[in-house]
Amino acid sequence: xxFDWKWDFVWEIAPRLAAATLNTLLxxxxxxxxxxxxxxxxxLGQRTRWPALTFVLxxxxxxxxxxxxxxxxxxxxxxxxQVGITLSPWVAGMMAIGLHYSAYLSEVYRAGIxxxxxxxxEACRALNMTTRDTYARIVLPQAVPQAIPxxxxxxxxxxxxTPMLSVIGVTELMQTANAIGSETYRFLEPYTLVGVIFxxxxxxTAGLVRLLERxxxxxxxx
Amino acid sequence: MELSAYPLELPPDDRPMVRFMNVTKSYGSLVVLDDLxxxxxxxxxxxxxxxxxxxxxxxLRMLMTLESINGGVIYIDxxxxxxxxxxxxxxxADEAHLRRMRxxxxxxxxxxxxxxxxxxxxxxxxxxxxxxxxxxxxxxDRSEELLKMVGMIDxxxxxxxxxxxGQQQRVAIARALAMRxxxxxxxxxxxxxxxxxxxEVTEVIxxxxxxxxLTMLMVTHQMGFARDISDxxxxxxxxxxxxxxxxxxxxxxxxxxxxQQFLRAVKDAD
Numbered sequence: 001x002x003f004d005w006k007w008d009f010v011w012e013i014a015p016r017l018a019a020a021t022l023n024t025l026l027x028x029x030x031x032x033x034x035x036x037x038x039x040x041x042x043x044l045g046q047r048t049r050w051p052a053l054t055f056v057l058x059x060x061x062x063x064x065x066x067x068x069x070x071x072x073x074x075x076x077x078x079x080x081x082q083v084g085i086t087l088s089p090w091v092a093g094m095m096a097i098g099l100h101y102s103a104y105l106s107e108v109y110r111a112g113i114x115x116x117x118x119x120x121x122e123a124c125r126a127l128n129m130t131t132r133d134t135y136a137r138i139v140l141p142q143a144v145p146q147a148i149p150x151x152x153x154x155x156x157x158x159x160x161x162t163p164m165l166s167v168i169g170v171t172e173l174m175q176t177a178n179a180i181g182s183e184t185y186r187f188l189e190p191y192t193l194v195g196v197i198f199x200x201x202x203x204x205t206a207g208l209v210r211l212l213e214r215x216x217x218x219x220x221x222x
Numbered sequence: 223m224e225l226s227a228y229p230l231e232l233p234p235d236d237r238p239m240v241r242f243m244n245v246t247k248s249y250g251s252l253v254v255l256d257d258l259x260x261x262x263x264x265x266x267x268x269x270x271x272x273x274x275x276x277x278x279x280x281x282l283r284m285l286m287t288l289e290s291i292n293g294g295v296i297y298i299d300x301x302x303x304x305x306x307x308x309x310x311x312x313x314x315a316d317e318a319h320l321r322r323m324r325x326x327x328x329x330x331x332x333x334x335x336x337x338x339x340x341x342x343x344x345x346x347x348x349x350x351x352x353x354x355x356x357x358x359x360x361x362x363d364r365s366e367e368l369l370k371m372v373g374m375i376d377x378x379x380x381x382x383x384x385x386x387x388g389q390q391q392r393v394a395i396a397r398a399l400a401m402r403x404x405x406x407x408x409x410x411x412x413x414x415x416x417x418x419x420x421x422e423v424t425e426v427i428x429x430x431x432x433x434x435x436l437t438m439l440m441v442t443h444q445m446g447f448a449r450d451i452s453d454x455x456x457x458x459x460x461x462x463x464x465x466x467x468x469x470x471x472x473x474x475x476x477x478x479x480x481x482q483q484f485l486r487a488v489k490d491a492d
Binding site: 117119120122123125126127128129130133137138141142220 | 321329401
């Protein structure tokens with residue numbers, strides 16, 4: 001058994017993998033955008049005056065968190081058409097990722113919101129602010145810096161989960177590496193490159209998140 | 223007393239700025255305030271004192287509508303605060319009613335509760351701009367004037383984390399006043415302060431008493447200060463008003479044994 005790494009082959013497949021990297025970034029980015037917004041809506045939805053809504057949301061989120069992402073991807077893509085919702089692999093994949101991670105991000109937001117001292121709410125009330133202004137202008141600006149590390153972790157997490165989209169045929173990195181492998185019977189280079197690409201993108205992201213947190217805290221005077 | 227027995231409005235010749243009428247507050251089986259009846263007249267400065275757990279802070283928090291009440295009605299300038307009229311009787315107030323009524327009340331807290339992500343000036347402008355709908359320029363003028371009054375104008379662009387406790391509390395007073403309340407509540411505003419900066423906060427309150435016709439209610443542990451500036455002292459004990467009197471009378475000739483005990487204990491601690 002030999003370990004023959006072929007640089008020629010690496011250069012040959014690099015363009016395809018680069019294109020797939022863009023797809024992966026696009027999938028992760030749009031999935032994350034959905035998760036950020038949906039997660040916030042879910043976190044705020046649990047804080048309304050209607051206990052029934054809180055209950056339903058909490059149980060739904062628990063369900064989403066307790067089942068595997070890959071199952072949710074399959075479900076949306078394959079079961080959706082049976083109830084009249086036909087989605088392209090791309091859309092189905094992003095929705096599954098967005099939904100799955102919104103369940104986690106809502107917890108991050110919730111913890112961030114709860115870290116804002118009770119006195120801040122009371123000061124808003126004493127100034128007669130609306131609930132909306134209280135959240136938008138006082139609570140969330142303080143909650144978000146608290147939530148940034150958690151939000152950053154899930155960004156990296158989403159990024160690393162994008163290979164699951166290969167199961168429904170989204171041409172992201174993993175799918176492309178598999179395709180190259182089955183065409184050429186060479187797996188060492190494509191999989192190694194995929195690993196290197198993931199590493200090269202995850203590490204700086206984590207660093208950027210830390211930087212963002214610091215900048216935000218300083219900007220908010222905290 | 224049934225809610226239907228309470229007047230929808232107080233008669234014009236009997237309208238204190240604040241009236242607590244048979245107000246009860248309890249948490250589960252713990253009764254914090256028991257059938258409280260208390261009037262505060264226009265422009266009056268009333269200090270609420272008493273041992274911890276006597277319910278004195280709750281009085282302020284109910285008035286600011288930070289706490290609901292379990293019985294009775296609170297009236298502000300003759301109109302119900304905690305309740306509103308529906309089909310000729312009083313029912314518990316909804317949020318819209320509370321927002322209307324709350325506009326005449328301002329409050330300062332023991333821990334200041336300034337918004338940490340805003341400068342002193344922004345803290346003061348927030349309410350006038352967002353709640354009262356003032357233009358930024360108007361709100362800035364009003365806020366700067368108040369920051370001048372509390373001696374904080376040269377720190378107006380600092381965030382609270384850069385200010386001392388005394389400075390933060392002075393900004394908090396300016397912030398509350400920027401809403402032009404008719405009633406000001408001070409909840410142990412000097413309790414969290416280092417001794418050397420207490421004076422700068424009490425000085426501001428002294429000037430408010432002297433120069434404005436605000437109605438004020440203050441919970442404090444500083445007996446000397448309360449004696450100096452109050453029109454009346456209210457001594458709370460176990461959820462009830464044990465004794466109330468003008469400061470001279472209260473401190474020199476307390477009638478009730480509990481009051482005497484409390485004043486002795488406070489003096490010993492000094």
